[in-house]
Structures are given as C-alpha cells and as structure tokens.
Amino acid sequence: METPTILKNNESKKKPIRITGSEAVVRCLIAEGVKTIYGYPGGAIMPVYDELFKFENQIHHVLTRHEQGATHAAQGYARISGKVGVAIATSGPGATNLITGIADAQIDSTPMVCITGQVSSSLLGSDAFQETDIVGISTPVTKWNCQVTRAEDIPEAIAKAFYIAKSGRPGPVLVDITKDAQFSEFDFSYEKCIAVRSYKPVPKTNIDKVKEAAELINNAKKPFIIWGQGVILGQAEQELKEVIEKSGIPAAWTILGASAIPTSHPLNVGMLGMHGNYAPNKLTNECDVLIAIGMRFDDRVTGSLTTYAKQAKVVHFEIDSAEIDKNVKADVAVLGDAKISLQLLLPLVDKKSHNSWLQEFKDLYEIEYNKVIKPDIHPTKEGVTMGEVIKEINIQTKGEAAIVTDVGQHQMVACRYADFNVSKSNITSGGLGTMGFGLPAAIGAKMAAPEREVVSISGDGGYQMTIQELGTIFQQKVAVKVVVLNNDFLGMVRQWQQLFFDRRYASTEMTNPDFVKIAEGYYIKAKRVTKREELTAAVEEMIASKDPYFLEVCVEKEDNVFPMVPSGASISDIRLE
Amino acid sequence: MKNQKQLFTVSIYTENNIGLLNRVSAIFQRRHINVESINTSPSEIIGVSRFTIVVYMTEEDIKKIIGQIEKQVEVIKAYYHTEENTIYQISGLFKIKSDLLFEDRQIQNIIKESNARIVTVNKEFFVLEKSGRKEELQDLYDKLNEFGIMQYTRSGRIAVTKDELKISTMLQEAFNN
Numbered sequence: 001m002e003t004p005t006i007l008k009n010n011e012s013k014k015k016p017i018r019i020t021g022s023e024a025v026v027r028c029l030i031a032e033g034v035k036t037i038y039g040y041p042g043g044a045i046m047p048v049y050d051e052l053f054k055f056e057n058q059i060h061h062v063l064t065r066h067e068q069g070a071t072h073a074a075q076g077y078a079r080i081s082g083k084v085g086v087a088i089a090t091s092g093p094g095a096t097n098l099i100t101g102i103a104d105a106q107i108d109s110t111p112m113v114c115i116t117g118q119v120s121s122s123l124l125g126s127d128a129f130q131e132t133d134i135v136g137i138s139t140p141v142t143k144w145n146c147q148v149t150r151a152e153d154i155p156e157a158i159a160k161a162f163y164i165a166k167s168g169r170p171g172p173v174l175v176d177i178t179k180d181a182q183f184s185e186f187d188f189s190y191e192k193c194i195a196v197r198s199y200k201p202v203p204k205t206n207i208d209k210v211k212e213a214a215e216l217i218n219n220a221k222k223p224f225i226i227w228g229q230g231v232i233l234g235q236a237e238q239e240l241k242e243v244i245e246k247s248g249i250p251a252a253w254t255i256l257g258a259s260a261i262p263t264s265h266p267l268n269v270g271m272l273g274m275h276g277n278y279a280p281n282k283l284t285n286e287c288d289v290l291i292a293i294g295m296r297f298d299d300r301v302t303g304s305l306t307t308y309a310k311q312a313k314v315v316h317f318e319i320d321s322a323e324i325d326k327n328v329k330a331d332v333a334v335l336g337d338a339k340i341s342l343q344l345l346l347p348l349v350d351k352k353s354h355n356s357w358l359q360e361f362k363d364l365y366e367i368e369y370n371k372v373i374k375p376d377i378h379p380t381k382e383g384v385t386m387g388e389v390i391k392e393i394n395i396q397t398k399g400e401a402a403i404v405t406d407v408g409q410h411q412m413v414a415c416r417y418a419d420f421n422v423s424k425s426n427i428t429s430g431g432l433g434t435m436g437f438g439l440p441a442a443i444g445a446k447m448a449a450p451e452r453e454v455v456s457i458s459g460d461g462g463y464q465m466t467i468q469e470l471g472t473i474f475q476q477k478v479a480v481k482v483v484v485l486n487n488d489f490l491g492m493v494r495q496w497q498q499l500f501f502d503r504r505y506a507s508t509e510m511t512n513p514d515f516v517k518i519a520e521g522y523y524i525k526a527k528r529v530t531k532r533e534e535l536t537a538a539v540e541e542m543i544a545s546k547d548p549y550f551l552e553v554c555v556e557k558e559d560n561v562f563p564m565v566p567s568g569a570s571i572s573d574i575r576l577e
Numbered sequence: 578m579k580n581q582k583q584l585f586t587v588s589i590y591t592e593n594n595i596g597l598l599n600r601v602s603a604i605f606q607r608r609h610i611n612v613e614s615i616n617t618s619p620s621e622i623i624g625v626s627r628f629t630i631v632v633y634m635t636e637e638d639i640k641k642i643i644g645q646i647e648k649q650v651e652v653i654k655a656y657y658h659t660e661e662n663t664i665y666q667i668s669g670l671f672k673i674k675s676d677l678l679f680e681d682r683q684i685q686n687i688i689k690e691s692n693a694r695i696v697t698v699n700k701e702f703f704v705l706e707k708s709g710r711k712e713e714l715q716d717l718y719d720k721l722n723e724f725g726i727m728q729y730t731r732s733g734r735i736a737v738t739k740d741e742l743k744i745s746t747m748l749q750e751a752f753n754n
Binding site for chain 1: 591592594595596599600603607624640641644645647648650651652653748
C-alpha cells in the first residue's frame with residue numbers, strides 16, 4: 001500500500017498469528033462484522049472458499065446462481081440495512097460478471113465490497129487461464145479498487161476497502177487478490193481503517209452557508225424541498241421531517257429518496273421525475289426557492305436543464321462537492337453530511353405554513369388523480385392494471401413491506417402507488433436502470449432484515465434476466481415474496497415505441513414460459529392470477545405464507561405509465577396522457 | 578469566456594499509486610476529451626506525485642472535471658490554471674546527422690541562436706536538446722527540418738503556478754483532523 005493510511009486496533013494489540021492470505025481474508029471480514037456474503041466459487045478464489053468452509057459458523061456464504069446475482073443481493077442487503085454488502089467471485093468471467101452490479105452500486109451510492117480472486121502474480125499480464133484485468137475494467141465504476149499480490153498486504157487492503165465503501169458518499173470497492181497471495185503465510189493482525197490521508201469523505205458543514213440557506217428559505221414565498229437518497233444514507237429522516245414540519249415547506253422525493261418520509265405525510269407532495277407526480281414536476285418551475293437535499297439533479301428528475309427551475313434560487317445540501325453545479329447551478333451550496341447540516345438548519349428556519357402554495361400542489365394532484373391515478377388503481381376496464389396490484393399488496397402489507405423492484409413500467413407504478421410508512425422500503429435500481437436487479441436484491445434485503453416483509457416486484461422481462469436466483473431462494477429458504485406483473489411485453493420500451501416510434505414494436509413482445517411451473521420446479525409455492533376477482537385472495541395467500549411464494553399476475557398488455565415527461569422535454573411539459 | 582474553449586493546465590497532487598493514472602484518464606475519456614499532453618513526476622513533497630495535464634476545453638467543463646478528479650480517493654488536490662497563471666516548459670530532442678554539423682555553417686548558427694544544447698555527438702549523429710514553449714520548439718523544428726531530422730520527440734508540458742498551492746499545509750490538516 002503506497003497511500004498513508006491510519007489504522008486502529010480495537011482489541012488492544014493482539015499478538016499476530018501466522019496464517020495464510022486466504023484465511024486472512026475471512027478473518028478480516030469477520031473483524032469487519034460481516035455475517036453474510038454472496039458469491040460463486042472458481043479456480044482463483046478456491047483458497048478463500050476453503051477457509052469459508054472452515055469458518056461457516058461465523059460467516060454465512062450464500063451461493064447465488066450467477067455472480068451478477070451476488071452483487072445485486074449484496075446491494076439489497078446494503079440498501080435495507082445501511083451496512084456494507086459483500087460479494088465474492090473468482091477471476092476472469094467471475095469477476096467480469098460482477099461489473100453490472102458494481103456499476104449499479106456506484107451510480108446509486110451503495111456501500112459494497114467485492115473480493116475477486118486473480119491468477120498468480122507470476123502469471124499477471126500473460127493471458128493466463130481466466131485472467132482479466134479486473135482492476136482496469138472496474139476502475140471507472142468503483143469508488144476505489146486495488147490489486148493485492150502479497151499476503152501481508154491483505155489486511156490493510158480490506159480495512160481500507162470497508163472504510164472507503166461506507167464513508168462519505170458510499171460506493172462499491174473491489175479488492176483483487178492473486179492466488180499466490182492467498183496461499184502464502186504471514187503474521188496476521190487486523191486493524192480497522194479510520195482515515196486515508198488523501199481522502200476527506202465528509203466535508204465539515206460551514207455554518208455561514210447554512211445561515212445563507214436559512215435566509216433564502218425564510219424569505220421565500222413559494223419554497224420547495226426536493227430530497228434524495230442522501231437523506232437515507234445520512235440517516236437524516238427525522239431531521240428532514242422536523243425541518244419540513246417547522247418550515248411548512250412542501251417536499252417531494254427522487255426515486256431513491258422514496259420512503260424517507262412517509263408517503264401519507266401532509267407535506268409529502270410526491271415523486272419527482274419522468275414518471276413522477278404531476279404537481280411536483282410542474283411546480284418545480286413555479287417555486288421561488290428550490291431546496292435540494294442529498295440529491296444530484298439526475299436528468300430523469302430535471303428533464304431539459306435549460307428550462308429547469310430557472311425562476312428559482314437554488315439551495316443545494318450535498319455531501320459530494322463534485323455534485324455542486326454539475327447539472328444545476330446552486331445559489332447557496334451547503335457541503336456536508338445531511339444529518340448535521342439539517343440539524344444546524346432547523347433552529348434557523350422560521351416556523352411557518354404555506355397554505356395557499358400547498359393548495360397549488362393539492363389542486364394539481366386532483367387533476368392527476370382523476371385523469372391517471374383513479375383509472376390506474378380503481379380500473380373499470382376488464383384487464384388487470386399494474387396499479388391495482390401494487391395497491392392491493394401495499395394495503396395488505398400496511399405500507400410496511402420493503403418493496404424491491406426491477407426496472408421498467410412496474411417499477412414506476414410501484415414507486416407511484418405504494419404508500420411507504422418506513423424508511424428504506426423502496427429498493428430499486430435508480431441510476432443505472434438495471435433490469436434483473438429486483439429478484440436477487442430482494443434475496444439480500446430479506447436476509448438482512450428477516451423480520452420485514454420483502455416483496456420483489458418484477459416485469460416479465462427483467463425477471464427472466466436473473467430468474468435463476470430462484471435457485472438461491474429455494475436452497476437458502478429465503479421467505480421472499482416474488483411477484484411478476486406479466487404483460488408479455490418489455491412494457492416501458494413498448495410504451496416509448498408507441499409514443500415516439502409510431503408503434504413499431506421492435507423486439508419488445510415476449511413469448512413467455514409458464515412462470516408458475518418454473519417456480520414450482522424450484523419447489524416454490526406458486527400461483528397465477530388472470531382476473532381481478534382473484535387478486536385479493538391471491539395476495540392474502542402470498543402475504544400469509546411463511547415460505548417463499550411466487551405470484552404471477554397477468555396484466556393488461558398495452559397499458560402506459562403516465563404522467564410522463566418525454567425524454568429531453570421540460571418538466572413543465574409533463575403529459576397526463 | 579466561460580463557454581469558450583481554451584488551453585488549461587491541470588495540476589493534480591496524488592498519492593503514488595498504481596492505477597491512478599487510469600482513473601484520472603478515464604474521467605477525461607468519459608466526456609470525450611482529448612488530452613493534449615500529460616506528465617507525471619514527483620512533486621516538492623516526498624512521496625507525493627504531481628500530474629500535469631494539458632487540455633483544451635471550456636472553463637465550465639474543466640471545473641466539473643476537477644471536481645470528479647478530486648473525488649478520487651488517492652487524489653490529494655487538483656487545480657486548473659489558465660495560460661496566464663502558469664510558468665511552463667516543454668523539452669524537445671532532435672537527432673541529426675553529424676555530417677551536417679560540419680558541412681553546413683548555417684546549422685551551427687541555428688543552434689546558437691536557439692539556445693539549444695548539444696547533448697551528445699558521435700560520428701553518425703548528434704542530439705540537440707531544447708527547452709521552451711511549444712512555439713519555440715516548433716520554430717527550431719521548422720528550421721532544422723530543412724536540413725533533415727533523423728528523429729524528433731517532444732515532452733509533455735511541465736508547469737509551476739504563479740500562485741502558492743499550499744499542499745503541505747493541506748496534507749498536515751488532513752491527518753490532524
């Protein structure tokens with residue numbers, strides 16, 4: 001390790017023990033408090049698996065059916081618990097199969113440590129069997145990565161990996177360990193990492209900036225708060241709620257910020273973005289002060305930047321200085337941890353209510369309700385809608401289940417119509433939009449929070465991208481509830497083809513297998529619903545089940561998700577049909 | 578001015594780390610930016626490296642790129658400077674047939690006037706070294722090229738800033754906090 005790093009030994013200077021690098025890997029994980037890891041064995045990581053076998057009482061290794069599944073499971077684990085998820089794989093294809101999950105964790109700021117085996121250091125660069133330059137490949141999609149070629153460097157590399165993954169704005173890291181480093185012996189002791197010289201994860205909140213922010217907020221006639229996942233990652237849910245309630249400011253959320261404040265809260269005005277609610281999108285362009293908290297102005301939220309909130313002064317609370325002015329120019333930028341910054345802000349904001357401003361949100365909600373929401377969740381047409389299924393599941397789980405979604409129409413519908421009462425209840429692939437994320441992520445979520453009801457909701461397309469993880473559910477007896485909303489289409493792409501490509505449905509219609517039989521093939525209880533009148537009972541049976549359960553709901557084939565901000569359009573031009 | 582492309586010199590102070598060059602260059606690549614020149618070397622602080630990168634882009638974009646570079650774990654600090662704020666040099670090497678040196682008086686004059694230095698001379702060839710700004714090297718190249726150049730190469734830019742950068746104090750603070 002070339003980088004000056006501060007390590008701290010919690011257990012007063014233990015005597016080093018002489019062990020192999022591979023045993024050190026497992027002991028490091030145990031020392032970091034890891035209880036569950038996800039992975040897939042193979043040649044270059046076999047020494048570590050041999051140690052996992054010996055330590056199976058202390059660390060639970062979950063064999064997924066594909067390395068991508070291991071990363072998504074680790075992500076689900078991290079997202080519901082706030083802890084670092086761990087995935088492990090062999091070199092070559094094992095390592096490259098991790099990349100999608102790593103990229104997903106990078107863009108969604110999910111703390112994850114990936115450990116990969118590598119060919120022996122003498123073979124590096126020689127095109128050896130199952131050799132890939134995984135450090136090179138993963139560089140653009142990791143927060144940090146490194147290759148270890150000597151056993152004695154393993155503890156510091158893993159200590160740094162956990163520290164970097166979790167601190168500041170979290171993210172994925174990868175540690176690549178050559179096979180000879182796993183085999184060779186050294187004197188092991190473990191010290192946790194508490195600082196890296198060149199890395200300042202949390203900027204100290206500048207109180208003067210908070211005061212400037214408070215002044216803008218207090219003088220605003222139509223202030224509007226938009227929050228993102230930074231609130232959840234920073235455990236600032238309560239602080240946000242207090243600021244909102246004291247200031248009386250309407251607040252909306254990005255998809256990854258969902259559930260930080262209960263959906264039913266009177267000042268929660270809904271979801272932002274392309275398929276978000278009508279009012280928060282429209283009124284972003286009407287507010288006079290826009291207060292962004294722990295969000296990064298993703299293009300799915302802003303639509304065209306040239307017409308985004310141009311009338312408003314922008315206050316940006318953010319932990320990552322690279323996000324300031326990246327997409328939207330901030331008039332006041334408050335760098336720092338959301339929890340601390342909001343604690344400092346709270347006493348400085350005036351107690352107020354903004355009733356007529358809030359009424360504008362309510363009026364627009366009425367329009368959206370009549371035009372879109374009502375026909376979605378109380379349909380009068382024959383076919384089952386995605387909205388009514390989500391609503392049924394949500395009501396029966398009292399808004400307390402963690403909903404893990406895949407990517408596409410069902411995802412937008414779930415975020416729109418599920419009422420969340422508990423934080424960390426919406427686990428989904430936001431930034432990368434990874435189809436296939438849902439099922440394995442739900443496995444990780446359920447294992448991290450076995451006391452919670454975890455419902456995986458996928459479309460028929462994304463489900464089949466990681467369907468093999470049913471094997472993991474079966475083998476591990478993970479009591480996750482798996483719902484597939486089947487419209488025999490790649491629905492979201494089909495919707496775009498209908499709206500923007502003159503209904504040319506290029507490669508979006510799917511001829512699907514019998515999903516019930518497939519689930520039953522894995523000995524998972526399964527049911528298919530095709531009619532509305534069967535829905536309530538089927539959901540009841542699913543929720544009542546103590547075991548994993550699969551429910552397929554055949555929904556209307558060509559329903560669309562509205563409202564919609566067409567790609568590249570202004571959020572003011574949000575369409576209701 | 579903000580949206581007009583211009584040359585910027587980027588100085589990055591980093592830990593000495595395998596793979597960091599890849600990480601930094603990937604940030605330019607993502608935005609489809611061609612790096613004009615790049616140089617890495619030790620800096621004034623023991624154990625700390627300094628990257629000097631020259632790019633042609635807008636100030637608005639370079640600011641964002643600096644943010645993304647600084648975000649890398651092993652980057653201590655990154656700066657961008659305009660041409661006016663830096664003192665910079667590049668270096669060029671010219672390999673030329675020795676016959677020309679003795680046969681053509683004019684070459685001797687060119688060498689003298691350009692303040693180029695003769696690094697080595699043998700029977701077959703001699704090597705000239707010239708440091709300066711890009712235009713000065715180009716000028717020398719054009720003059721020598723009339724007689725024939727066997728080999729020519731030019732280094733990336735190295736630069737120091739007119740302003741103080743205070744890296745040492747920054748490193749002290751980082752470890753004390």
